Amino acid sequence: xxxxxxxxxxxxxxxxxxxxxxxxxxxxxxxxxxxxxxxxxxxxxxxxxxxxxxxxxxxxxxxxxxxxxxxxxxxxxxxxxxxxxxxxxxxxxxxxxxxxxxxxxxxxxxxxxxxxxxxxxxxxxxxxxxxxxxxxxxxxxxxxxxxxxxxxxxxxxxxxxxxxxxxxxxxxxxxxxxxxxxxxxxxxxxxxxxxxxxxxxxxxxxxxxxxxxxxxxxxxxxxxxxxxxxxxxxxxxxxxxxxxxxxxxxxxxxxxxx
Amino acid sequence: xxxxxxxxxxxxxxxxxxxxxxxxxxxxxxxxxxxxxxxxxxxxxxxxxxxxxxxxxxxxxxxxxxxxxxxxxxxxxxxxxxxxxxxxxxxxxxxxxxxxxxxxxxxxxxxxxxxxxxxxxxxxxxxxxxxxxxxxxxxxxxxxxxxxxxxxxxxxxxxxxxxxxxxxxxxxxxxxxxxxxxxxxxxxxxxxxxxxxxxxxxxxxxxxxxxxxxxxxxxxxxxxxxxxxxxxxxxxxxxxxxxxxxxxxxxxxxxxxxxxx
Ligand SMILES: Nc1ncnc2c1ncn2[C@@H]1O[C@H](COP(=O)(O)OP(=O)(O)OP(=O)(O)O)[C@@H](O)[C@H]1O
Ligand SMILES: [Mg+2]
Numbered sequence: 419x420x421x422x423x424x425x426x427x428x429x430x431x432x433x434x435x436x437x438x439x440x441x442x443x444x445x446x447x448x449x450x451x452x453x454x455x456x457x458x459x460x461x462x463x464x465x466x467x468x469x470x471x472x473x474x475x476x477x478x479x480x481x482x483x484x485x486x487x488x489x490x491x492x493x494x495x496x497x498x499x500x501x502x503x504x505x506x507x508x509x510x511x512x513x514x515x516x517x518x519x520x521x522x523x524x525x526x527x528x529x530x531x532x533x534x535x536x537x538x539x540x541x542x543x544x545x546x547x548x549x550x551x552x553x554x555x556x557x558x559x560x561x562x563x564x565x566x567x568x569x570x571x572x573x574x575x576x577x578x579x580x581x582x583x584x585x586x587x588x589x590x591x592x593x594x595x596x597x598x599x600x601x602x603x604x605x606x607x608x609x610x611x612x613x614x615x616x617x618x619x620x621x622x623x624x625x626x627x628x629x630x631x632x633x634x635x636x637x638x639x640x641x642x643x644x645x646x647x648x649x650x651x652x653x654x655x656x657x658x659x660x661x662x663x664x665x666x667x668x669x670x671x672x673x674x675x676x
Numbered sequence: 677x678x679x680x681x682x683x684x685x686x687x688x689x690x691x692x693x694x695x696x697x698x699x700x701x702x703x704x705x706x707x708x709x710x711x712x713x714x715x716x717x718x719x720x721x722x723x724x725x726x727x728x729x730x731x732x733x734x735x736x737x738x739x740x741x742x743x744x745x746x747x748x749x750x751x752x753x754x755x756x757x758x759x760x761x762x763x764x765x766x767x768x769x770x771x772x773x774x775x776x777x778x779x780x781x782x783x784x785x786x787x788x789x790x791x792x793x794x795x796x797x798x799x800x801x802x803x804x805x806x807x808x809x810x811x812x813x814x815x816x817x818x819x820x821x822x823x824x825x826x827x828x829x830x831x832x833x834x835x836x837x838x839x840x841x842x843x844x845x846x847x848x849x850x851x852x853x854x855x856x857x858x859x860x861x862x863x864x865x866x867x868x869x870x871x872x873x874x875x876x877x878x879x880x881x882x883x884x885x886x887x888x889x890x891x892x893x894x895x896x897x898x899x900x901x902x903x904x905x906x907x908x909x910x911x912x913x914x915x916x917x918x919x920x921x922x923x924x925x926x927x928x929x930x931x932x933x934x935x936x937x
Contacts, residue, residue, distance in 0.1 A: 566768060571738050571762075573785055574756045575757070575762050576782060576786055582785060583785075586785065591770075667771045668772075
């Protein structure tokens with residue numbers, strides 16, 4: 419993709435947002451929607467600007483919970499996936515309980531975490547962690563297992579020890595799949611942190627949402643949603659950029675060199 | 677064939693049975709005995725599922741026979757035999773490595789610093805007509821070019837033995853003929869022992885000193901043909917009466933076995 423192409427793509431993206439906002443404005447005007455149901459884009463922006471210090475501060479809290487939960491999930495899930503692939507015994511030991519924990523709706527655990535950790539940041543981090551964790555493990559396992567058995571035969575005929583096969587073959591081979599898991603998990607971590615904030619919190623964007631909805635302050639509600647989606651998108655694209663840097667060789671990346 | 681001295685590869689009454697959950701499993705190979713001399717080019721021909729790949733993998737020490745012995749250079753094979761190069765039907769190139777780094781994988785997997793072997797790899801890549809492609813990635817290459825890189829990877833450490841399992845099976849006819857000529861040239865200049873699996877009778881006859889025809893499963897040796905075509909063989913050899921006679925002979929054997937009807 420050339421520089422020109424990239425500018426053109428950016429232009430299209432901006433255009434699509436402009437169109438959506440224009441349409442939104444039009445619908446609000448044509449149907450005379452009351453502000454407490456659907457505020458116009460202008461009203462939302464006004465509320466956002468007015469409450470900007472609040473939104474910014476609470477964003478930091480929420481982002482912190484998302485990041486902490488996510489990083490913890492990555493740091494635990496990737497090595498765990500590796501262990502499970504490396505040893506059938508560990509697989510039998512770890513995999514079933516892991517699947518079992520996943521069958522509990524994580525959101526249902528949030529109240530428990532509030533009991534355990536109080537109203538601070540930890541319940542949010544815990545829910546974000548739990549919800550982000552599973553796709554990363556699963557995709558790590560799938561990626562590490564997915565290598566062509568003939569490749570392993572070839573490596574054995576080269577006398578390679580298992581750790582070297584792992585480092586030079588299995589791990590790079592698994593990266594596209596791991597990144598798939600990381601991307602899914604990034605959006606889930608946002609959901610997790612927010613859920614934690616809904617259940618019990620006096621801080622964060624989730625708390626702002628609950629407050630705004632209680633006061634029927636719909637413009638602030640919308641403004642918070644916009645901020646939240648910006649955070650989630652920034653997070654997702656940060657991981658896409660990292661992916662592009664790490665696996666430029668993969669089919670999914672070839673159209674977009676760094 | 678009677679030999680007084682020890683052959684390079686000795687396959688002695690080898691049987692391979694793959695276990696199954698129930699029943700007695702699959703008998704892939706049975707009572708297979710074959711000797712291969714150093715520098716010989718031997719092809720294995722046989723119907724699908726007769727155990728050709730299994731035999732190759734046992735020679736490489738990657739699979740253990742359930743009965744019988746295999747020895748290379750007089751030493752029985754107990755573990756993966758690493759003084760060889762292998763080529764499979766799929767090229768098994770790594771997408772994240774360039775052509776030259778794919779070739780140098782051979783050294784890296786052995787724990788040898790590849791930097792001292794770059795020139796050697798470069799020369800080999802050039803010798804198969806890929807000069808200038810060293811820094812390309814596999815996805816930028818055609819199927820034939822990719823398989824050439826795989827062959828370079830199997831040769832770069834200059835092994836005495838080359839095991840090839842249907843290496844050209846996925847290539848188009850034209851590419852296939854060219855790569856056969858290239859393989860013959862490499863084999864003649866470097867004097868490797870080659871054990872070559874193919875489904876193409878013409879390919880086996882064209883390349884080999886001996887063609888081993890196997891029975892349907894369980895695989896046994898049905899016939900061994902000495903191919904007395906002069907070397908080096910060019911594509912014109914294929915038009916010769918002698919060549920056609922060999923091809924016809926193998927065809928008749930397959931008919932007698934009920935493989936071709
Ligand atoms: N790992 C395995 N486990 C169980 N059975 C196997 C295994 N590998 C091969 N077999 C069986 O052994 C027999 C011989 O297989 P093999 O792959 O050696 O045949 P082949 O001659 O190479 O066939 P093809 O020409 O199709 O490649 C087949 O019946 C196959 O089903
Ligand atoms: Mg086979």
